[in-house]
Amino acid sequence: MNPQLAQTDLERWTRVKARLQAEVGEDIFSSWFARMELEGIEEDTVRMSVPTRFLRSWIQSHYAERVLACWQAEEAKLIRIDLAVRTAVLRQAITPPAKPAEPVRTVLDARANGHDFRGMPSEPGQHETAGGSPLDPRLNFDTFVVGRTNELAYAAAKQVAAARRGDGIMFNPLYIHAGVGLGKTHLLQAVTWAGNAQPDNKVLYLTAEKFMYGFVSALRSQTALAFKDVLRGINVLVIDDLQFLQGKQTQAEFSHTLNSLIDAGRQVVIAADRPPGDLETIDERVRSRLAGGLVVEMGGLGEELRLEILRARVAAARLHHPQFEVPTAVLAMIARIITHNGRDLEGALNRLLACSKLTGAPITMELAEREVRDLIRPQDPKKVKIEEIQRIVARHYNVSRGDLLSSRRTANVVRPRQVAMYLAKTLTLRSLPEIGRRFGGRDHTTVLHAVRKIEHLVGNDTSLADEIDSLKRQLQE
Ligand code: ADP
Ligand code: MG
Numbered sequence: 001m002n003p004q005l006a007q008t009d010l011e012r013w014t015r016v017k018a019r020l021q022a023e024v025g026e027d028i029f030s031s032w033f034a035r036m037e038l039e040g041i042e043e044d045t046v047r048m049s050v051p052t053r054f055l056r057s058w059i060q061s062h063y064a065e066r067v068l069a070c071w072q073a074e075e076a077k078l079i080r081i082d083l084a085v086r087t088a089v090l091r092q093a094i095t096p097p098a099k100p101a102e103p104v105r106t107v108l109d110a111r112a113n114g115h116d117f118r119g120m121p122s123e124p125g126q127h128e129t130a131g132g133s134p135l136d137p138r139l140n141f142d143t144f145v146v147g148r149t150n151e152l153a154y155a156a157a158k159q160v161a162a163a164r165r166g167d168g169i170m171f172n173p174l175y176i177h178a179g180v181g182l183g184k185t186h187l188l189q190a191v192t193w194a195g196n197a198q199p200d201n202k203v204l205y206l207t208a209e210k211f212m213y214g215f216v217s218a219l220r221s222q223t224a225l226a227f228k229d230v231l232r233g234i235n236v237l238v239i240d241d242l243q244f245l246q247g248k249q250t251q252a253e254f255s256h257t258l259n260s261l262i263d264a265g266r267q268v269v270i271a272a273d274r275p276p277g278d279l280e281t282i283d284e285r286v287r288s289r290l291a292g293g294l295v296v297e298m299g300g301l302g303e304e305l306r307l308e309i310l311r312a313r314v315a316a317a318r319l320h321h322p323q324f325e326v327p328t329a330v331l332a333m334i335a336r337i338i339t340h341n342g343r344d345l346e347g348a349l350n351r352l353l354a355c356s357k358l359t360g361a362p363i364t365m366e367l368a369e370r371e372v373r374d375l376i377r378p379q380d381p382k383k384v385k386i387e388e389i390q391r392i393v394a395r396h397y398n399v400s401r402g403d404l405l406s407s408r409r410t411a412n413v414v415r416p417r418q419v420a421m422y423l424a425k426t427l428t429l430r431s432l433p434e435i436g437r438r439f440g441g442r443d444h445t446t447v448l449h450a451v452r453k454i455e456h457l458v459g460n461d462t463s464l465a466d467e468i469d470s471l472k473r474q475l476q477e
Helices: 007-024 026-033 053-074 088-094 102-113 151-162 184-196 208-220 224-232 248-263 284-291 303-320 328-337 342-359 365-375 386-397 401-405 411-427 432-438 444-460 462-476
Strands: 037-042 045-050 080-085 174-177 203-207 236-240 267-272 294-297
Touching: 007 026, 007 037, 007 053, 026 053, 045 053, 053 080, 151 174, 151 184, 151 267, 151 294, 174 184, 184 203, 184 236, 184 267, 203 208, 208 236, 208 248, 224 248, 248 267, 248 284, 303 328, 303 342, 328 342, 328 365, 342 365, 386 401, 386 411, 386 462, 401 411, 411 432, 411 444, 411 462, 432 444, 444 462
Parallel strands: 045 080, 174 267, 174 294, 203 236, 236 267
Antiparallel strands: 037 045
């Protein structure tokens, strides 16, 4: 969020988002709009941004009028939406930097033009593989740092990449899920590079976005058959960011592709930001097929792992920029304070590299602290899982999790169950039907009833309110 926005604009933005969410529903909202940010309002124009070009074109072609209408409900004089792709350049252009930013900007421009900036602006570092999404040669197994939270995913990915056609397939699909910036794309591209290095092996890496675009545009140009042939002619299909797969027809095609590949003994590798059961826009049968192979979660990067990643990055950068030296104490400081994800670690090093290249100044602790200060984020509110809510609530009320999911209607289970549903509604983005499904297949009206009931009770019963507060705290810490 742009820090320079006026409070009133921020409040309007909050209302616009709520309106939009009410109109399109939670699922669509979280798939397409959750990462949209307000950049500013000028006269008749609202300027907003999203992190990828794909999101921008999708929102522009499908939701532009809706978004504008939501703004107009706030302020009738607004007649234009300007949606940009968020980059460091954009940020700098809007927020005047406190210090002369010219040199740094030269480097960051690479990011606006290319896809992802990885510290060496002179090298585009992107390869288009036949029909697939661009691959970055730096994202391979050698550069992937293994630690406790990702070793299982790493081992599985290695195994998949090394398998030869005709070998028995051990787990299919391999489904990896993790939060943003925790290495999913890195691992998937590593599988693709390694797999394609083998003779007679063909691995196709596609983002879900590319899958959708490929299919939709193939349909338009009547080459859908050719597209299907390409997909079916490969040994390993790798699909990144599956949570973005949308649309009935694409889904049907995806389901068909998945089934035919798996049934033909071809490997499928998937990454998403959530487990298969939480892919709400995806058909139930597809979800269960996805869950039928090996599902692995990658956890957050611990401090040690972050330090390792930074070390590896510096070593890689030094191959091209031998003068780039970062004292260990500086690396340790960055590893300690930038806890969010791998992308921010990379961003921090890129800034140091830019400074070092452009000013020739040695990287001191002071310089580093100044450069990376704005990359430190307040801890994101922890993502709470429904299972976790059920576990904690069951423990608190001394019943079992099975009781909460069961159809028993005795008072000692009914109340805890309602509390758990209420917490699921307030602490997660899950929809009522989804919550119902996760509570032993109940109807969404039951969930709604529970939520209303607890809301009502909390207003009148302070001890219940305290109890709920304490449960919330336990879940969020
Ligand atoms: P995701 O796809 O999960 O959002 P990425 O794979 O794009 O995350 O990772 C973000 C950045 O962090 C990339 O630059 C990636 O190389 C780096 N990174 C994440 N995990 C690791 C790791 N285990 N080892 C090395 N680099 C990592
Ligand atoms: Mg990714």
